[in-house]
Amino acid sequence: MVDEVRIEQVLSIEEHKSELSELLIRVVEEGASIGFLPPLKLFEATRYWENVLSPEVILFIATTNNRVVGSVQLHLCTKQNGDHRAEIAKLMTHPEYRRHGIGRLLMNNTEERARQEGRSLLVLDTREGDPSNLLYASIGYIQAGRIPEYARSATGELHATIYYYKSFS
Numbered sequence: 001m002v003d004e005v006r007i008e009q010v011l012s013i014e015e016h017k018s019e020l021s022e023l024l025i026r027v028v029e030e031g032a033s034i035g036f037l038p039p040l041k042l043f044e045a046t047r048y049w050e051n052v053l054s055p056e057v058i059l060f061i062a063t064t065n066n067r068v069v070g071s072v073q074l075h076l077c078t079k080q081n082g083d084h085r086a087e088i089a090k091l092m093t094h095p096e097y098r099r100h101g102i103g104r105l106l107m108n109n110t111e112e113r114a115r116q117e118g119r120s121l122l123v124l125d126t127r128e129g130d131p132s133n134l135l136y137a138s139i140g141y142i143q144a145g146r147i148p149e150y151a152r153s154a155t156g157e158l159h160a161t162i163y164y165y166k167s168f169s
Helices: 014-029 042-050 102-116 132-138
Strands: 006-010 057-064 067-076 085-093 121-127 142-152 158-167
Touching: 006 102, 014 042, 014 067, 014 085, 057 102, 067 102, 085 102, 102 132, 121 132, 121 142, 132 158
Parallel strands: 085 121
Antiparallel strands: 006 057, 057 067, 067 085, 121 158, 142 158
16 A cells, blocks of 8 residues: 655755666666666666756656655757647656556646646657556547657567657647
């Protein structure tokens, strides 16, 4: 049973860098397709988090019992013709805390922030067949297309990615 989950925006990575690095390593070890391949070294995970924050990237974490158990990013488009859209990136839930609604809470919070930022269109992509496809469909994301052989897995196999969108207009 998971105690109360708290979602918060991270403005500085320092306080959470160690736990976020552990989270990234664990989800990559479990096979998540988020741009990294196992074995992911601690220094690589740490370097990633040290460089993730910028004015156009909003990072949220999920915590329970003072432990980081999930995260997601909202990437605001900065192009003049795209200031109405944003991308959801790197939704992660710690393997020990999956199936407790943490991903859904992170997504709901991120969508609300996108609305506050004046964004009416969200896009994201995920590997075909991953459980995240079910989550995105269940919260109203519409499949926009499929690209075969998009990402390589740890075994060297190439997998398709599915693009989704959600409009608030």
